[in-house]
Amino acid sequence: MKHVYKTAFAAIALSVAAVPASAAEKVNIGVPSWTGAQAIANLLAEVVTSKIGGEADLIPGNNATIFQAMDQGKGDIDVHPDVWLPNQESFTNKYVEGAGTVQLSGNSYEGNQGFCVSKDFAAENSITDIADLGRPDVAEKMDSDGDGKGEMWIGAPGWASANVNEVKVRDYGLGDFLEPIRAEESVKTARVKDSIAKGEGYAFYCYKPHAVWFMFDVEMLSEPTYDEAKYTMVQPSDSDNWFEESNVETKDALKQVQIAWSKSLADRSPAIAEFFENFELTADDVSSFAFEISGNGRDAAEVAKEWVANNSDRVDSWLGL
Secondary structure, eight states: OOOOOOOBOOOOOOSTTSOOGGGOOEEEEEEOSSHHHHHHHHHHHHHIIIIIOOEEEEEEOOHHHHHHHHHHTSSSSOEEEEEEETTTHHHHIIIIIISOOEEEOSOOEEEEEEEEEEHHHHHHHTOOBGGGGGSHHHHHHTOSSSSSSEEEEEEOTTOHHHHHHHHHHHHTTOTTTEEEEEOOHHHHHHHHHHHHHHTOOOEEEEEESOTHHHHSOEEEOBOOOOOGGGEEOOOTTTOTTHHHHOEEOSOOOOEEEEEEEETTHHHHOHHHHHHHHHOOOOHHHHHHHHIIIIISOOOHHHHHHHHHHHOHHHHHHHTTO
């Protein structure tokens, strides 16, 4: 049996514009594993419960699960809080452009992604570019298990970006020197902290916005400039032979990140759907949320509640007040 957990929020109408409980405004919000998505999911839930007077449940799931549920339109999961494009383009092509069952927000923030090492490790070993990780002397210093290859975290299981990074390890010629590791982000964070404390080498997939920029002194390595002709990525959802059919030899283009929701939500909970259409954050907003959660160990729901209370003008603008 598939196991999910739900975090229910009490329905509280705080303003005259709040929707009465009889309107049955409800939403199930998908929660992917990365911290920024968790922060945004809790922020959406807080606005729905405290400002709209509705009900919100948080449902954990990976990208495929969340998009499939939104496509079905039954309310099992209604919204994805942090869609990175073009990383998740296979899903938006299928459900937004193709089936037409999912709505993508027109308001986005900018994301950047690459590979990072600590500033000290970079300075001590003259590491500035991704190609430097393929130097035998550098790879040896990143080999914590003695198997002859350095370890590099490429993302969590289920992340589209992890698939991209696995292809990059091959196409950048790093496969003989580095072992691509998939693990939950909490494992990566602990390993980064431990490696810095011990003065060891470690490389990892990194992106902005993210709490890591507030937590540690790290830097993003340079990569070949993005070139569409040298960037062909096929995701597992598109082909069983995705790895063989992909070729990625350049840095990713800057990302557009926004929320997506099931079009059926407009019929079931129109006030919530209208709020989603107006919802907008900046990359700095998301980095700040992520730092409070990952860096300071605060509860995501508590951070969201505090932010809503301190940013009433912005929240009101999302609600058309």
